[in-house]
Amino acid sequence: MDWSDLPFFLAVARTGQIARAARALGTDPTTAGRRIRRLEQALGERLFEQTPDGQHLTAAGLRLRDQAEAMARIATGIGHRPSPNEPVHGSLRVSVSEGFGTWFISRHLGQFAERHPQVQVELVATSGFLNPSRRETDLAVLLARPRRGPLVTRRLTDYALTLYASEAYLAQHPLPDADALPGHRLIGYIPDILYAPELNYLDELPVPVEPQLLSSSINAQHRMIASGAGVGILPRFIGDADPGLRPVLPDIAIRRSFWLVTHRETREFAAVRAFADWLITLTRREQRLLTGE
Template identity: 70%
Template structure:
């Protein structure tokens, strides 16, 4: 068994929270804000920790601070200490979950589904803080950019734990106002007479988003956006026909489903780093989300 580094015996463990916060946020200022301290104090504590380790822990890049090899090594030990401290705190306090969890989800899933239920999670765990990163793209649990990611495909490598969260359905939708101005398509080949809305093909963040490729005869989209929310807004405004997740399209009373035989299926995968799976905030959020999607399976599958 590999011995623990000698610096773990001499460093000030109270400096580890700022190290962990920078590793999670990638920015000293954001890390300081998350710990309710000023950036000067955070910088001083980081330098003190680096002096104890004897190496730089972060390097500055165009997108913020990233871990050096020494920082990656320390992160393994710091995470273990954090989990142990959280477990002790939960035992002493009778079990309430305390801490922060960051979850990276797709823009549509985060905006239209997860966010509207987060209040119930906060009520159940008053000591739990949640960073919901809902965007066109995903943060990477392998690089410790996030604690949890909900992906559109199962990762093939990395120290990750993955489980299927849910299937979800997608359909063609158009605004009722659009259908008053244009003939309703009754076969897929009639879509060529309509304006389609879709993703920008050369900047897709996941190949699973190539929905229109699965519809025979569908022309390329004339109106394109990297944002599913923007695509929804275009469709709702009567600009054309869009492929939308059913949990988005069915939630908008101004939209109508088209071509009932065209049903696209995708899956959500819940991914965590194997070293953080027992960290109480990660476990609490993961189990809550798994239970939530099971309760709303019909809504997601459409």
């Protein structure tokens, strides 16, 4: 099939007459009719029925019209750069850590959807990250700045972590100071399957401790801490959001950073740019929750 025949087909399908379609395309009816017949021969199906009123689409023509219209919409958008006031549309995949996606971004994502109703967002919030270098994701919020790859990076925000325990646990197991930590049940990550070295928080405590309850999931750790199973380190945006938890030993403050990463070839896509701008503004507004300051 010669793809250049499709505009002739679409013009006839829209106008209902070969003569009108030919005028719209700046050609003559003989040429337009020849291109339609060539397309029908290539597809092995009749696309139009000749009637006194002009050309009517057959069932095969109706199917092709829907496909050709979709192709025309895509072709119209190629090379088009929307103006600042033009609605953003498209789909977008965002890869973030499990905790940040669950406890922070998802709580505010409705605001982005209200502002950009024609953008479909896929929030991939897991224990691990999709790779923006391989175009597995349009944006990623990473725990460390990538050192190589065709990427554009910026520090999104710092965030703070501290020790938390439930009120019920502390009622039975007071924690007066850091020296008492080894006598408590600690909750943490599984060391040999950490998906990022930045998650190795327990080594930064002032006294050596060995966790008894371990999980690769920060959400599972949160549930264990909230159930009274022990003491563990959580980001402030998780621990402070749970009224059943209490920060303990507040002088122990651990800091980390989130990095916003996009591929060089996609960073100027309208949906990517809109989401990045929204997320940057959001994290600036929520600094107290993120850093405790």
